[in-house]
Amino acid sequence: MLQIWALPGIPEVTSGTDLVGVISDAVLASGAALEEGDILVVTSKIVSKAEGRFVEASDREDAITAETVRVVATRTTPNGSTTRIVENRLGMVSAAAGVDASNTPQGTVLLLPVDPDASARALAAGLRERLGIRLGVLISDTLGRAWREGQTDCAIGAAGVEVIDDLRGQTDADGRPLVVSMPCVGDELASAADLVKGKAAGLPVAVIRGRADLVGSLDLPGARSIIRPAERDMFRLGADEAYAEGFAAGAAAGGASAAGGAGAGGDPAADADPARDGS
Template identity: 60%
Template sequence: MSTFRALGVEGIPEVAAGDDLAELLLAGSVDGLPVAEGLRDGDILLVTSKIVSKAEGRIVLADDREAAIDAETVRVVARRGRTRIVENRQGLVMAAAGVDASNTPSGTVLLLPEDPDASARGLRKRLRELTGARIAVLVTDTFGRPWRNGLTDVAIGAAGLDVLEDHRGRTDSHGNELALTVTAVADELAAAADLVKGKATGRPVAVVRGLGHLVTEEDGPGVRPLIRNAAEDMFRLGTSEAIREAVTGRRTVRRFTDEPVDGGAVRRAVAAAVTAPAPHHTTPWRFVLLEDPDTRLRLLDAMLAAWNRDLSALDGWSAERIATRVRRGDVLRDAPYLVVPCLVTEGAHDYPDAARAAAEREMFVVAMGAAVQNLLVTLAGEGLGTAWVSSTMFCRDTVREVLALPAGWDPMGAVAVGRPADVPPPRPERGAETFIAVR
């Protein structure tokens, strides 16, 4: 039966900037022996990042911890009051960018090592020189975890160890092939070692023994394989941050790929759309999903004929001007999926005067706009691009006829949906002050 031991390293003195950390470790003992004698080939040394940072001089004066966090932050993932989960300059997503105000003199904060992988490689090399032992080194830090309460140690730097073990292609005890299982070995080791290190025992180093088969001759790629890139991270933002990103990142798309659109994603977006506010406790939205290619083509052809007919009747409109205007509808023809939002004003109040009647309709139109905005933002969150164009509003009777819609359904444009064919150029940040009047 496979077994391993986790051993705390005792007697390590206080670490200061410029110290040779490997030399200090030799002052300690492991398994009752001085480290120089106690380290064995195949041991895995786990070192708390705090003492690595201290040795590397990563202590900075900072009366304002928040300013230090700002300086170490690349991207805010989530914020709740003063608590921030961020991506730091090492590429790690964690609370407060790893800036720590504990176990450091008052008025200072401790930053993570500049390059934890390099720190692990350097310590491994130096200990090999001093002891002759072929070991692996992990630099660890304390993390919170999505979905679960409580903290645990994880690896933030590694040398001499494959941090992931890929089980895909293997079979389980029942003969089932494993298709998804990749184990975070380095994090499992960090958590196990933390049981004998502890947060307040003055024991910042541990040795895991009995898993020598995990130790590699080369230093390896470090912890980089453990860090999921943003494109693959389904939880790369907190809820409110994801909504804000979807809102600010939503752009009108004019060119789409031919990749099919998942109708389920559109239905989820409609479910979000119909949570919009509406007057008089009504539900004035209907969404026609054009999933049948023949129906969509018949609608677009009929709309094109109506546009040409109506524009040709206008005085002063040349054939060229009409063709230019009609081409604006090409985005609908080229998109793989169309949605026609319709306004239904059932429940509207009747007013005898035109002004009040117009205001009543405007209330419903505003509700329609809110619903469509919910739709567009939710589709953006699904990774889909959209273009909301006014086309159907100029030939409502034609749209109702082709789609066999009730007379009370009022088409309010059309939304083209698909995967964007181009990456949109950066949009300058638009501050709120220009659009605010305070009285």
């Protein structure tokens, strides 16, 4: 049976907060002891705050630009604002590069953790030592989805948790081989945890019990392994951007072909008629 609940008692997190200590204290104060194989889902915002990922920015757009590696799509809304879907330095494709301006001091924005997988490993190692049990840690953030409205929480950092349940090579209930089935359980768990954490309830940590089969070594692949490599990404650009890129490439190729066929004197007919070579 799967059980999910929010962990109460997490105070306001600031730069330098000891998250291992804060979460451990909240666990002990709650009276609901964690068990072997439990999974903690921690909102990325408190990890970023503890790591001091605040940046002074009067203009959030400047911070987004600084975090952007590649622009995927840009759209201007009817009210004149611009939405940018970009790849950030972590390889994640998301709106605004993960830069967050909500619940931060005036004149600042909050960036994602430097290395969410490393942050998750530090949390998991510290909590395992402090609480004396083997548990897993996921760090979650809210992302949009292509072709679907709304957002959902996904795993951007992971430690001690299988994030992909690779079923390829097994068979379904009718004995047919599974060829492509790879449920992203890391994202599924992060999304399920958000149902009890909420966005404005002050509950940034959730506990998931009932999937101890996914909990293992801290050397398991982290959430970075969920990101699809660029060479296998069939939708690297937005539709408008892909059209513009293809049009520009076609125009350049057409121009080069025309220039090459014009001959040294720029007269295509001269290349076609040897009798006009001037002899």
